[in-house]
Amino acid sequence: MTELRHRGTAEHDLKQQKSEDKGSEAEDKIEKDGGASDSECKADTGVPEVPPPADDTPEVLNKALSGLSSRWKNWWVRGILTLAMIAFFFLIIYLGPMVLMMIVLCVQIKCFHEIITIGYSVYHSYHLPWFRTLSWYFLLCVNYFFYGETVTDYFFTLVQREEPLRILSKYHRFISFALYLSGFCMFVLSLVKKHYRLQFYMFGWTHVTLLIVVTQSHLIIHNLFEGMIWFIVPISCVICNDIMAYMFGFFFGRTPLIKLSPKKTWEGFIGGFFSTVVFGILFSYLMAGYRYFVCPVEFSNDSNSFTVDCEPSELFQLQDYTLPSVLESITGWTTVKLYPFQIHSIALSAFASIVGPFGGFFASGFKRAFKIKDFANTIPGHGGIMDRFDCQYLMATFVNVYIASFIRGPNPTKVIQQLLALRPDQQLHIYNSLKAHLTERGLLAALEEAA
DSSP, X not given: OHHHHHHHXXXXXXXXXXXXXXXXXXXXXXXXXTSXXXXXXXXXXXXXXOOOOOOOOOHHHHHHTTTSOHHHHHHHHHHHHHHHHHHHHHHHXXXXXXXXXXXXHHHHHHHHHHHHHHHHXXXXXXXXXXXXXXXHHHHHHHHHHHHHHHHHXXXXXXXXXXXXXXXXXXXXXXXXXXXXXXXXHHHHHHOOTTOHHHHHHHHHHHHHHHHHHHHHHHHHHHHHHTOTHHHHHHXXXXXXXXXXXXXXXHHXXXXXXXXXXXXXXXXXXXXXXXXXXXXXXXXXXXXXXXXXXXXXXXXXXXXXXXEOOOOOOGGGSOEEEEXXXXXXXXXXXXXXXXXXXXXXXXXXXXXXXXXXXXXXHHHHHHHXXXXXXXXXXXXXXXXXXXXXXXXXXXHHHHHXXXXXXXXXXXXXXXXXXXXXXXXXXXXXXXXHHHHHHHHHTTHHHHHHHHO
C-alpha cells in the first residue's frame, strides 16, 4: 500500500515537472521572439487572463459621438475628460497644500486598489484566508510610517507642543516596526497547505505595489512641502508631455517608438519633448513670481495654522543672464531676465519628456504581461487612475533627488526648533560649544566690536 502511494506521488510530481517545463519553454520562446504579438500572448498559458473592463463612456458622449469612427471618438472622449481633469487639478491647487496632500493620499489608495485587484484576479486569490485584510493592513502600516516621518520633519513645533504627538513622535519608528511585525506574523499564521506558493506570490505582489505606490506618493508630499511650485511644475510638465506626444503622434505619427506601446511614435516623442521644454520655461516664469507657490509650507505658532509665506530665495528672484552669441545674433538681445528656477525647469521638463515616458512603458509591459488593456475603467477613454499616474511616480522620485542634490541646503529654522526642544543643560552645552567655535575663528570678536 505504501509502495503504491509513493509511486502515485512520484507520477504526480513527474507530471507537474513536465507541465512546469512546458510552461518554461513557452516563456523562453516568448522572450526570444520579443513577446509582443497576439500569437505570442496565446503561448503564455501560465498567466490567467483578466477580463477586460466594460466600456463606461457616458451615454451622453456615446450619443453625441455616435457618427464618428472609433479613432476620432476616442480622441474626443480623451480630450473632453483631459480638460475636465485639468480643471479639477487647478481647483485643488486653489484649495491649498493641505487639500493637495489629501488628494495625493486618495490617489495613492486608488492606485493601490487597482494594482492589488489585478493580483486578486490573476491569481484567483479571493479565497485565501485573511489576504485582503492583510493587504490593506500593510498599506495602513506603511502610510503610518511615512506620514509620521513627514509630520515630525516638517511640523516639529506642532509635534513638540502637543503631549500625545510628542510621545508618538519619540517612539514612531518602534511603533511602525511593531505594527508591521504584527502583520508579518499574521501572514505566517494564515499560511494554508496547498496554497503556500500562491500566498507568497501575493505577499510579494503586495510589497512591490507598496514600494511603487506608497513610497513615491510620500516623495510627492515631500516635494509639495518644499514649495507648491516643486509639485505643480513637474506634474504639469508630465501632463503637457502626455498631451503633446499624443497630439503629435495622432496627427504626424508614422515611425513606431517601442514594441511595448505600438501606438507610441518617434514623431510624438520628439514633438512632446520640445513642447514640454518650452512649456516648462514659460509656466515656471508665471509661477515663480508668487509667494503662494514658491514658499515652503510651515506651521505658524502665532496663527496656529499652516502658512505659505516667506521672503523668496534667490532661486525665485529675477536675474540678468548673458545670452550666447548665437542666440544674441538671432534675437538681438544681449541679456535676458530670468528666474534661476527657470533654468532648473529645463532639467525637470527634459526628464518628464525623455525618461518620464518609460514609466508608461513599464506600465504597458505590466498590462501586456497580464493581458489587460487598462488598470481599471475609472476614467472613460483613459483607463484607471494608475494609467494616468504611471509617469508621475518616476517624476516624483527625480524631483526629490534633484532638490536634495542641487537645491536644498541646511535649514536654520529647523535646527533652532530642534535645539529649543532640548533640555536646558543640553542647550547650554551647545551654546558654549558654538561660542568657543566662533571665538576661535575670530567671528564672535568681530561681531562684538561691530555691536
